Amino acid sequence: MTYLTFEQVTKTFQSTAGPIEVVAPFDLTVARGELVVFLGPSGCGKTTLMRMVGGLETPSSGRILLEGTPLTRPDHRRGMVFQSYSSFPWLTVAENVAYGMRYRRDLSAGAKADRAQHYLAVVGLSDFASAYPSRISGGMRQRVAIARTLAAGSEILLMDEPFGALDAQRRETLQLELHKLQEEDARTIIFVTHDVEEAAFLADRVILFTRRPARILAEVEVSRRLGSRRTLATRDSQDFFALRTELLAQVRATAVEEAAA
């Protein structure tokens, strides 16, 4: 059975200047445990698609199905990691992670504490458990957000340019960690980025978008070409280089199209 399915999903926003068609009829299936990267020009509707999966927006028409059931309201099975304001400044790192389970009634207090500790360790923040977010680096703050969604038990992680505000070094570290993490407990991840290299390095599959309204321009099966295991060496491989060049060419093509329009 397919896991996550977009069926003819559209989204049109009503604005004072008239309706804005952001997502054109959109179809996609995502397998369980797959890491899909959305790559596309700014303002094409990537965030909107992601928010519809999260239940924060409803499609204007069409449906998004999770294991056959249409998604409507947000719930803990789908967790968001935002680029900014990704953790609560008034809670410590540990409390932020535990917050992921705050509204779950099926876990005892003890189980919640254990899970919080476990996922703190998973993202390597055990030593910073009692620090406040303002006292740790931007990269660590993103790890807090990731640990929170993991602890919440989200099966689908929706990550909207989560590493966009980080410097190259931290970005690379987190990309590697995300990979390791996904290898260990296969969660499904939808990851939005502007960065072609990041897309190529992280993705099992890259979805390239056209300009608004979002349509699929191309799909690239990355894991078929790079394998599913990625290490620092992956970046230096010839396959990676070729893939990156190819993606860049596609992205440039949409940019040229945009300039011409």
Place this chain on the structure above:
Amino acid sequence: MAATRRTDLVIGLIACGALFAAWELVAWLGLTSPRFLPAPSQILVALWRMITEQSLLWHAGVSTLRVWTAFLIAAAMAVPIGIMMGSNRIVGAALEPLIDFIRYLPVPALVPLSIIWFGVGEETKIFLLWLGTFFQLVLLVADDVHRVPQEYHEIAATLGAPGWRRLLDVALPAMLPTLVDNMRITLGWCWTYLIIAEIVAADSGLGFVIWQARRYFKTPEVMAGVIAIGVIGLLTDQLVRVLHRRWFSYLRP
């Protein structure tokens, strides 16, 4: 950081000292009449006499009690109402124009109405102080709610928080630092309305003391009264600032 703060403090004190020295000199040379501008030393003497002979501290206590009573009533109403206005579009749209209108009514203009409604007792004074605070604070609170980052609400929503828990668990702690800051500012405004409230048939309070002194042209006492209000205001403000720094230390890197 601490060093620059200390330097700032020293500079402030020096400037203040210089101003008072110049003022003292002007008065001492007889360039101004004491009835218009008494020397700082005369004001200090008056202040001391008022404390020892005219129970100034008791009056100050009465005033402080009035200000805090009115302020706490205003805050206890403004916080929930402001949060409702800020989080519910219908409530906001319904109340905002009305509150905005009342906010611009000058408090002194409402003195007669207040006397008709509440007589000349304690209620009128509390009402006038409340009037000057509530309508300002409620709009500030509503605005604070608006400024809670959308992301925080959405994090809570995706983790399954119902609407009211989002307000309680996320919006409230997120806005708390600005809320306390706004309360500090409106508390200061409350003190500025004290004189208006206490010249309405009062027989106690700093406003009354100042007003009495004015009737007999005791300018040093008028100024001493004003200074007493200023000092209490300043101390309260600084106290809240210190508490703010302590409570919300998590905001600082």
